[in-house]
Amino acid sequence: MDNDIKTWLYDISNSIEEIESYFEGSVKIFEAYQNDLKTKRAAERNIEIIGEAMNRILKQDSLIIISNSRKIVDxxxxxxxxYDTVSDDIIWGIIVKNLPILKQEVQQLLED
Known part of the structure; x- marks a missing residue:
């Protein structure tokens, strides 16, 4: 695997871990997330990084298989x-449903 792609995969992995760290020691509760502007903005920023890294990966090697890769970029x-149409519900859904899957897929690619 290309070193650039590995770097971008590590960027994705690190951003996921950072998002997970916002919820360490607590139960993930949507209302708490929704009322915490700092956490919302930090999570959005990390999702931006994940999307940009994914975009770079797809440009470099369109054959890499990652679920919903195009949606991540979108x-x-x-x-x-x-930014004014970003829904807390959508970002929350990504955090609780999609990031765990992405984390596994990225780890698998890095191990191969």
Whole structure:
């Protein structure tokens, strides 16, 4: 695997771990997330990083298989360009449903 791709995969992994760290020692509760502006902005920023790294990976090697890779890039674009239409519900869904899957897939790619 190309070193650039490995670097971007590590960037994705680190961003996921950072998002997870926001909830360490507590139960993930949507209302708590929704009322914590700092956590929301930090999570959005990390999702932007994940999306940009994914975009770079896809440009470098379109054969890499990562679930919802195009949607990940689309979410990044939505956060950046449509910041006023970003839904807490969508970001929360990504945090609790999609990031655990992405984390496993990235770890598997890094181990191969």
């Amino acid at each position: 979410v990044r674009n939505r956060i950046i360009h449509g």
